[in-house]
Amino acid sequence: MSAPLDVSGEEMRAEPEAVAKAGGAPIQGRSLGQIAWMRLKRDKVAITGGLVVVLLILVAIFAPLLVGWFGHPPNEFHQEMIDTLTMQPKGGSGIGKDFLFGVEPVNGRDLFSRVVYGARISLLVAFFATLLSVVIGTVMGIVAGYFGGWVDTLISRAMDIFLAFPLLVFALSLVGVLGQFETQLAVKGDTLRILLLIFVIGFFNWPYIGRIIRGQTLSLREREFVDAARSLGARGPYILFREVLPNLIAPILIYATLLIPTNVLFEAALSFLGVGIQPPTATWGGMLSAAVKYYTVPHFMFFPGMAIFITVLAFNLFGDGLRDALDPKSSR
């Protein structure tokens, strides 16, 4: 936990009176969001993390273009790069200007393009799983916190149950079962597995954000500005959407940003275990899993490993910076 910043930083203590007298310019207040943005801009580490995140997203979106320029189709075999005796890449890794990250052993597929395509699956699954968790968690958290009583008890128990759920076992068996019926389902292959991953990862992780939002709602509900609105005759929806929700945007943003890297790791782990996307589609976890057998060619493990590492680190650094900037702890 980084030390919470006090909202009464200098830039905010600018006395309105003083400003009014000195400048005479039209007075425009700075919202907490604008102040957070100013703080974030000064946080070099967070901004670097943010830029890397943007870069990764661009890579994922423009993967076909990148591969077209700098590589070879991800599932194209390049036997000419393989030493037929050892089945290892010629020259150890095959890294060169043709194959930026070298080639896989045995079949000689282009590692660069496989890592680039792997970003698509990783980010896609992580984003949508996070979205699913955040939507369910926020709704459940607000409902539990705002209405309290037996509704709260019910939802809180549900959260406990979800958190105690043996997720990995469930994921393994779900994939096994669905695999049997695959021919009868409307969606098949990669699409089916991507949806499955999003569901498994997203649906079981909502209690984390749910608890945070519940706690925040609980404390917001007790704030006197809610009483003030009620004493003016405001009804439930007004209080929920106009008074409470604007104060929840910061925590939602922060925890969403911090949940994404967790989900990237989770997806990689599932793919590593063979539960995720199936070969030959390129995923980082799947590549790592394959690379384990070829410890003599370390570059095979290095590039997908680095991709996961950089992605997780960038999101975490950005998320931490965002938290410091928005600082929900001391925003009164």
Place this chain on the structure above:
Amino acid sequence: MNEEPLLSVQGLEKHFPVTKGLLQRQVGAVRAVDGISFDVRKGETLGLVGESGCGKTTTGRLITRLIEPTGGKIVFAGHDVTHMSQGRLRPLRRDVQMIFQDPYSSLNPRHTVGAIVGAPFRIQGIKTEQGTKKAVQEILELVGLNPEHYNRYPHEFSGGQRQRIGIARTLALKPKLIIADEPVSALDVSIQAQVVNLLEDLQGELDLTYVVIAHDLSVVRHISDRVAVMYLGKIVEIADRKGLYESPMHPYTNALLSAVPIPDPKRRAGRERIRLQGDVPSPLNPPPACRFHTRCWKAQEVCRTVEPPLETLAPGHQVACHFPENVAGSLEGVLGGTASTGAVPAEAAPAPEGGALA
């Protein structure tokens, strides 16, 4: 006195249930407000004073019907609002507003000053001739804020300015009654007087009636016409200002008064300072009979067994105590110059009557 009071509170009670376990079984109740009665006449200011936790805020929240009373009756401007539905209360809410205790918690940090002070118009669906913005700016000016700060956010203001924003919000709909819950206790001493003066000026200008809550008697001294003293959910003494400050009858009022600094050294000399022993007992389990007996230096056996009723002992002066002081009251105060706060519960006349009522 012949006029009907603007607000009448009769035997008002609020018991917060204390629940336990998964099934929310009730195991007790916090008797935050336990049968209080008072009237507030149009145009007057009633001070409501008591230590922390004695139920002052709860009383305010009951009157504004933020919470539902467990017993008693609240009549505002002839309407019985005790259990009125929120829907039917809505139009009446324009007339009763509350200033909150904590100026940091009472303003939504995500809303601009304009949105906060304009909220009453929006919530009540009121259109003003010149538009909400103009109306809001006029109110800001009225409470001594720069109307150009319309687009600023609460965190850009000091505590005193924030409390002015809170006051502006209560004024938006031109209410008849304002409950001010410790309007200055969160503020610097140096600006407390400014805010109290503002409240006083506004009262004259806008024809307001106030219930001003405070935890010590000094804050409400010059703003109140009458003062009610609360202890553990009960009113122990209620009188007009002169009667209460010059000849307090309840030992608790005396104790509170002795904590108030007196500017006049002559009077200060003749007064001994009473230090209250111990903490306020929990309202979860209040002492029987007279609730003050655990801390009262005049307590007798009867105080532990018979609850003293709130009785009128002088015109407009009600006290709940078996052994009140200053009963021949104002005379002694004027002649002797000093209040007899002797620890001897000697000439305590009305004790037998109190006993008879049990």
